[in-house]
Amino acid sequence: MKKLKTLLRIVSMFVFSFMIYQTAEAQSRADRALINQAVRITKDNFSFAAQTPKGARVYAVSQPNARMLDAIDNGLTDLFAVAQKNNYQRQLNYSDYTIFIAKADRTTNSDKNYSPDIAVGSAQYAGSVYDQGGFVYAAGMVLAYNPCAFVFAEHTKDFQRVSEIVRYEGEHLILYHNDRQLYKKTADHSQGGGHPILK
Numbered sequence: 001m002k003k004l005k006t007l008l009r010i011v012s013m014f015v016f017s018f019m020i021y022q023t024a025e026a027q028s029r030a031d032r033a034l035i036n037q038a039v040r041i042t043k044d045n046f047s048f049a050a051q052t053p054k055g056a057r058v059y060a061v062s063q064p065n066a067r068m069l070d071a072i073d074n075g076l077t078d079l080f081a082v083a084q085k086n087n088y089q090r091q092l093n094y095s096d097y098t099i100f101i102a103k104a105d106r107t108t109n110s111d112k113n114y115s116p117d118i119a120v121g122s123a124q125y126a127g128s129v130y131d132q133g134g135f136v137y138a139a140g141m142v143l144a145y146n147p148c149a150f151v152f153a154e155h156t157k158d159f160q161r162v163s164e165i166v167r168y169e170g171e172h173l174i175l176y177h178n179d180r181q182l183y184k185k186t187a188d189h190s191q192g193g194g195h196p197i198l199k
């Protein structure tokens with residue numbers, strides 16, 4: 001009898017750990033596609049995974065500190081508030097967002113102000129005032145719409161700027177899911193127009 005109980009316990013432990021493994025496996029497949037996309041665009045490696053206190057998921061080039069995670073939550077809180085003011089209802093959960101923190105490709109802008117930015121291929125910005133010769137510096141960039149994901153650069157100070165970037169990149173994602181027409185009109189900044197889009 002005792003042997004049977006032990007056997008059952010071992011079997012149930014095995015089944016349980018297999019279930020966990022399956023869930024982690026399915027989740028990591030979606031995440032791997034996102035991570036590949038982020039690596040392709042930034043040429044960085046995202047070895048650190050974290051979660052904000054409110055539940056947004058984070059992949060980063062180094063362990064993000066509490067101020068960074070709070071700044072992300074604050075940006076999403078502002079975004080959700082303005083989205084609700086506009087009666088948008090989709091993608092208003094912190095857990096709907098996966099955020100990548102990349103290495104900064106510059107830390108000061110042309111005005112010599114602190115401005116950690118990422119360099120991304122210019123594509124639609126070719127020949128515009130933003131073009132640096134094949135690439136542009138961007139504060140942030142949308143990576144995917146389903147699930148919602150974007151990337152911005154590491155900050156060591158001015159976390160208010162992080163909250164703004166989160167809110168601004170989030171605007172594109174919120175609009176994509178709630179107001180496709182306004183999304184299309186505002187997705188490409190090379191035609192002019194910036195953030196905030198939503199008021």
Ligand SMILES: [Zn+2]
Nearest residue numbers: 168169172189
């Ligand atoms: Zn934008």
